[in-house]
Amino acid sequence: xxxxxxxxxxxxxxxxxILKEHNVKMINMISSPGAGKTTLLERSCEYLxxxxxxxxxEGDAYTDRDAKRLERFDIPIVQINTEGSCHLDSNSVAKxxxxxxxxxxxxxxxxxxxxxxxxxxFDLGEDFVVAVLSTTEGHDKPxxxxxxxxxxxxxxxxxxxLLPYINFDLPGFEKDLKDINPHMPIIQxxxxxxxxxDQWNLWLMGELKG
Numbered sequence: 001x002x003x004x005x006x007x008x009x010x011x012x013x014x015x016x017x018i019l020k021e022h023n024v025k026m027i028n029m030i031s032s033p034g035a036g037k038t039t040l041l042e043r044s045c046e047y048l049x050x051x052x053x054x055x056x057x058e059g060d061a062y063t064d065r066d067a068k069r070l071e072r073f074d075i076p077i078v079q080i081n082t083e084g085s086c087h088l089d090s091n092s093v094a095k096x097x098x099x100x101x102x103x104x105x106x107x108x109x110x111x112x113x114x115x116x117x118x119x120x121x122f123d124l125g126e127d128f129v130v131a132v133l134s135t136t137e138g139h140d141k142p143x144x145x146x147x148x149x150x151x152x153x154x155x156x157x158x159x160x161x162l163l164p165y166i167n168f169d170l171p172g173f174e175k176d177l178k179d180i181n182p183h184m185p186i187i188q189x190x191x192x193x194x195x196x197x198d199q200w201n202l203w204l205m206g207e208l209k210g
Contacts, residue, residue: 008122011090015097015125022102024055025208026110028124030148031132032141033114036158038066039191040132040200041109045073047201052106052208057096059088059113066111076100087118090125107208116145128153128207135159135166139173142180149180153207154187156200161190 019026029037041056048054055076058067064079071077078096080088088110100108110126112119120129131152133141136159142149149155155177163170177186185203189196 005121008090011094012123012125015090015094018097019125024102024105024108026108026126028110028112028126028129029132030112030119030129031114032116032137035132035134035137036191037111037132038069040156040158040189041070041111043191043194043197044201044204045070045075049073053104055100055105055108057093057108057110059111061113076105082113086113086115087122088112088124089122093124116141116148120148120151131155133157135162135168139169142173142176146180149177152184154185154203157186157188158191160188161193161195
């Protein structure tokens with residue numbers, strides 16, 4: 001496993017160098033299946049499409065359904081099917097980058113395979129990681145899967161419109177996150193209702209300009 005991770009890291013650094021040469025920022029979006037990453041990306045594309053040039057690398061085990069949802073934005077999209085593997089790696093992303101005109105892209109989103117553990121161990125060459133969690137998954141996920149939240153630059157708590165109907169300890173969730181990563185922003189959203197999306201996009205634009 002150590003050899004696998006070392007080889008992955010070497011290719012990740014190559015990816016990072018290529019992206020820097022083209023002045024492209026790459027964001028690795030990690031979440032469980034069904035947390036709302038694709039809907040969140042749809043909202044971001046709506047906001048960013050007249051501000052910056054967006055590209056997407058879509059990771060999925062078998063289908064291209066998420067990629068098809070983003071086609072309406074007429075942006076570069078490369079699909080990676082892992083055929084059962086629980087994460088993307090830097091080599092698969094390197095091959096995807098070969099199929100994107102990086103000179104025409106400012107920000108590249110990677111929608112990783114839905115999993116809170118495996119994707120966290122594999123650097124893709126991204127500038128930073130964003131963790132996406134939905135309220136329906138339960139408030140204990142940061143405590144149970146701290147590696148992701150330790151690595152993430154921001155955490156998005158999605159599906160907050162459901163908070164009145166579920167047993168979710170919001171203060172406990174926020175405390176666990178602060179214990180793991182004290183300075184990380186926590187952005188509450190409901191992507192389907194467009195709630196909190198402005199806060200997410202403003203934070204994102206600040207990071208892209210930084």
